[in-house]
Amino acid sequence: MDVESGIPCIDFSHLADLVEGSEGWKSLCKQVREACENYGCFQVVYDDQVPVKLHEELLMGSKELFDLPDEAKEKNVRKIKEAPLYESLGVHNAPNLDQVEAFTNLMRPNGNSAFCQALNSMAKKIQKLEEIVRKMIFQNLGVEDYYDSHIRNSDSLFRVFKYNAPPPTPSDDSVAVGLQAHKDLNILTILNQDIEGLEILSPGGKWFRVLPKPGTFTVFAGEALMAWSNGRIHAAKHRVMMQGAKDRYSYAFFSAPKEGAPVEIPKELVDNDHPLLFRPFDYMDFLRYYQANPHLDNSLEIYAGAV
Ligand SMILES: O=C(O)CCC(=O)C(=O)O
Ligand SMILES: [Fe+2]
Numbered sequence: 001m002d003v004e005s006g007i008p009c010i011d012f013s014h015l016a017d018l019v020e021g022s023e024g025w026k027s028l029c030k031q032v033r034e035a036c037e038n039y040g041c042f043q044v045v046y047d048d049q050v051p052v053k054l055h056e057e058l059l060m061g062s063k064e065l066f067d068l069p070d071e072a073k074e075k076n077v078r079k080i081k082e083a084p085l086y087e088s089l090g091v092h093n094a095p096n097l098d099q100v101e102a103f104t105n106l107m108r109p110n111g112n113s114a115f116c117q118a119l120n121s122m123a124k125k126i127q128k129l130e131e132i133v134r135k136m137i138f139q140n141l142g143v144e145d146y147y148d149s150h151i152r153n154s155d156s157l158f159r160v161f162k163y164n165a166p167p168p169t170p171s172d173d174s175v176a177v178g179l180q181a182h183k184d185l186n187i188l189t190i191l192n193q194d195i196e197g198l199e200i201l202s203p204g205g206k207w208f209r210v211l212p213k214p215g216t217f218t219v220f221a222g223e224a225l226m227a228w229s230n231g232r233i234h235a236a237k238h239r240v241m242m243q244g245a246k247d248r249y250s251y252a253f254f255s256a257p258k259e260g261a262p263v264e265i266p267k268e269l270v271d272n273d274h275p276l277l278f279r280p281f282d283y284m285d286f287l288r289y290y291q292a293n294p295h296l297d298n299s300l301e302i303y304a305g306a307v
Contacts, residue, residue, distance in 0.1 A: 006200065006202055006206070006208030007035075007039050007041055007042055007043060007200055007202070007208060007210070007218075007236075008031065008034075008035040008038075008039060008042040008043070009042065009043040009044075009045065009216075010028065010031050010032060010035065010042050010043070010044050010045070011044075011045045012028070012044050012045060012046045012129070012132075013045050013046065013047055013048045014048075015046075015049075015132070016048065016049075028136060029136040029137075029139050029140040030140055032133055032136040032137060032140070033136065033137050033140035033141065036137060036221045036225075036233045036234065037232055037234060038203060039200075039202070039203060039234065039236060040183075040220065040221050040226075040233070040234035040235050040236030041200055041218060041219060041220045041221065041238070042218075042219055043210070043216055043217070043218055043219075044129070044133070044190075044216065044217050044218075044219055045215065045216050046125075046129055046215060046216070046217060047214070047215025047216065048215075049125055049128075049129070049215075050122070050125055050214070051215075052214045052215065054118055054121060054122055055122070055192065055215070056214075057114065057115070057118040058115075058118045058119055058122050058160075058251060059194055059249050059251075060115075061112065061114065061115030061118055061119065062089075062115075062160040062162070062249055063162075063249060064112075064115070065089060065104070065107060065108070065115075065160070066087065066089075066160075066162040066249075068107055068108070072107045072108070073087075073089065073107055075106045075107070076089050076090065076103065076106055076107065077089055080179075082180060083177060083178065083179050083180060085163045085165075085166060085176060085177075085178050085242055086161065086162075086163055086178055086179050086240075087161070087162050088160065088161040088162070089103075089107075089159065089160050090157050090158065090159045091119070091123075091157070091158045091159075092156070092157055093155065093156055094119060094120060094123035094156065094158035094253075095120065095123045095124045095127045096120075097116065097117075097120045100116045100119050100120045100123070101116050104116055119158065119160075122251070123156075123158045123253060126158075126190050126217070126253040127156060127253065129190060129217065130156075130188050130253060130255050131151060133188060133190075133219055134147065134150070134151065134187070134188060134255070135147055137225075137229075137233070138150070141229065141232070142268060143266045143268050143269065146266050150228075153258045153261035154187060154255050154256065154257060154258060155255070155256050155257075155258050155259075156253060156254065156255050156256070157253075157254045157256065158251070158252070158253050158254075159251065159252050159254065160249070160250075160251045161249065161250045161251065162247060162248070162249055163178040163179070163197065163240060163242055163247065163248040163250075164242075165242065165244065165245050165246055165247050165248075166242050166243075168245065173243070175241050175243045176241070176242045176243070177239070177240070177241060177242070178197055178239075178240030178241060178242040178248065179239055179240040180239060181201065181237050181239040182237065182238070182239070183222065183223055183235040183236065183237055183238075184220050184221075184222035184223065184235060184254070185222055185223045185224060185286070185287065185290060185300075186222040186223075186224055186225075186254045186255060186256035186257075186283075187221075187222055187224050187225045187228075187254075187255040187256055187257065188219060188221060188222065188225060188254075188255050189219070189220040189222060189252050189253070189254050189255075190217045190218070190219050190220075190252060190253045191217060191218045191219075191220070191250060191251070191252035192212070192214070192216075192217050192218070192250060192251055192252070193210070193212045193218075193248065193249070193250040194212060194248065194250065195246055195248050195249075196209055196210075196211065196212060196243075196248075197241060197243075197248045197250075198210040198218065198238060198239075198240055198250070199239050199240070199241055200218075200236055200237070200238045201236060201237040201238065203234070207239075220235070220236055220238065221233045221234065221235050221236070222235055222254075222256075223235050223300050224257055224263055224283055224286075226300075227263055227277070227278045227300060227304065228263050228264075228265060228266075229265075229269060230265045230269040230270055230274050230276065230278070231274070231277045232269070232274070256283060257283035258283075259282065259283070259284040260282065261283075262280040262281060262282055263278070263280065263281055263283055263286075263304075264280040265277070265278060265280075275306075275307075276306045277305065277306055277307075278300070278304045278305060278306055279304055279305075279306050281303065281304040286299075286300065286303050286304065289303045290303075
């Protein structure tokens with residue numbers, strides 16, 4: 001495992017040749033679990049499963065969507081007052097083609113079938129990757145029995161992001177915030193960017209830039225997984241910083257607990273050394289609490305802390 005760039009990089013490019021349970025598989029499980037515990041994130045090389053052409057098609061189609069007039073996008077677009085360079089569009093359950101078509105039809109009633117195919121195909125590939133990563137974490141924590149129901153009780157959201165290049169300044173080397181530092185709240189996020197901008201806070205308190213590479217994804221653990229693991233897994237803080245004259249595009253797959261399926265720590269993860277940290281909670285309720293209290297840094301501890 002290489003940690004030169006500040007966060008671990010794990011190579012999944014020969015995963016298809018590995019038998020689940022083999023020594024090679026177990027070694028990857030350990031690397032994934034340790035990365036999630038120590039860093040809350042890692043880079044994963046998955047290039048044999050994700051052709052560069054698919055990545056490019058998805059980015060090209062996203063650019064066309066963002067170029068549509070605001071009125072066309074308004075039914076879906078997310079903007080953030082404090083992050084004026086940012087906008088994003090989101091599709092729930094994008095591994096289902098009908099959902100992707102309903103999403104593009106909202107903005108482009110005459111269809112955009114090549115883009116729908118690309119988004120749907122990428123979502124399926126990343127969903128598979130997400131399930132593998134989750135399985136590896138569960139196996140390495142010794143709680144694999146919970147894996148199937150955990151997957152059944154999850155939802156997914158696929159988002160494409162655009163960050164406008166910051167307005168030029170006289171010195172022209174200034175850096176502007178694209179997206180404020182935050183932890184993701186969900187289970188796992190798997191993200192790709194076309195140009196630099198993503199930065200991750202290391203456990204030592206230093207910000208590291210992630211270099212973009214097609215077929216390589218950044219995986220983040222979110223607060224829901226941190227809570228479920230009884231605090232073992234760390235959720236890494238990250239942000240987007242914009243520099244230079246280019247707009248930036250990225251896309252991410254977010255897995256999250258389904259409404260009505262409580263996030264509940266397995267009893268196997270509670271012992272004298274690891275007292276229960278969170279009471280069972282509903283993720284959607286927590287999201288509503290978080291949105292109502294955006295200034296809190298430790299909202300999950302306050303919302304669902306067991307002590
Ligand atoms: O666009 C990016 O690179 C980061 C997006 C992100 O962190 C988020 O949406 O949670
Ligand atoms: Fe994030």
